[in-house]
Amino acid sequence: MTNQKLLLNDHLQNIYKQNAFVNLLEMKLIELEPGKAKLSMPVNKEIHTNLYKMVHGGALAALVDTAMGVACATTGKKVVTLDMNLNFIRGAESQQLLTGVGTLIHDGKQTMVAEAEVLDADNNLLVKARATFFVTGSFL
Template sequence: MSPITLEGVRQIFENSPFVAFLGFRFVHFEEGKVILELPIDNRLINVNKTVHGGAYAAMLDNILSMTIRSVVKDPVTTINLNIHYLDSISEGKMIATAKILKQGYKTLIGEGEITDGNGKLLAKGTGTFKVTRK
């Protein structure tokens, strides 16, 4: 059994310099259900005047790892991340959710999605994560 609590997992992500740099906000954080929000500002806009695909990728990677870690309570590392970019956005906010599709002892597979503030699907992705147990 891991000594890290759900609140401890949340604090790890809230104190992450990368999470702070991008501007992610936690809307909801419970075991197996995390909702992440990203207000769009000029730092995220690409040459096409829409949010850069790297911001989508970072958001999916983070929501998947946060959701998985909220369950296993141990560090996880991304092994694979696949993204389908479905629509662009240039203002407002992006909202991400995820769920675990398959949980093994050492690896987990999750599925995440990003919507806009009105629920329009912007991106969908799957990821495989390795659990680092101590």
Template sequence: MDYEKLIQVRDEKNCFARELGICTEEIREGYARVSLRVEEKHMNFVGSVHGGCLFSLADTVAGAASSSYGYYSTTVDGNIHYLSPAMNVKMLIAQAQVIKYGKRISVFEVKITDENGRLLAQGTYTYYNLGKQIEL
């Protein structure tokens, strides 16, 4: 698997993630890391990064980790625990690690931190392998 090409394809074709400003930094088998430079458009009315933005970041990184096996997949389930408000942060870093890789169903753990390594959110995401290889 050409992970650099996979990063390029994901960043080019994932319009929603691109609109949010999510950048894929690393993909390797069962793992992915993405980042997001926080802007005003990501904030809610109390001055914290919007929970929907954090959820999208988590879903995006878990999807990237799922794609590391070379197949298209889709989210089956996702849950997130918001552990600390994302206030006064400049950068968000999300990492996903495989918990279980199966023939059709795979599960990933996600952690989101700020630029100082403070854990902001943690979740578990489940993906369904669509059985079609990603064309690079």
């Protein structure tokens, strides 16, 4: 990995460690590579669940949005979400550790497109998502 990519990865790790919403949902960046990001998020019943004690769809949406946004950011571009589509496949109960994996599928000058999946500890697919992002600038 080049020095610039290492510097960008360190920068992204620092940004997301300071992000209030990411911290509220207890998300952690696990792995970064160009065009791909892997995050974890526990399902804490006091934070992440709905009235059925299952993970709230909004928490899952936040995880895929963040995973896809970070995947875009690994290219050095700052982005905001223009639109996002989610398919909720399966529910998750509290105390599970979920993994969100975002993958860049289009790296344009003005827009980017990414996909993401959320998997549980048994590698079951919970959510499949796709989003379009608008490029607002660059990091570093």
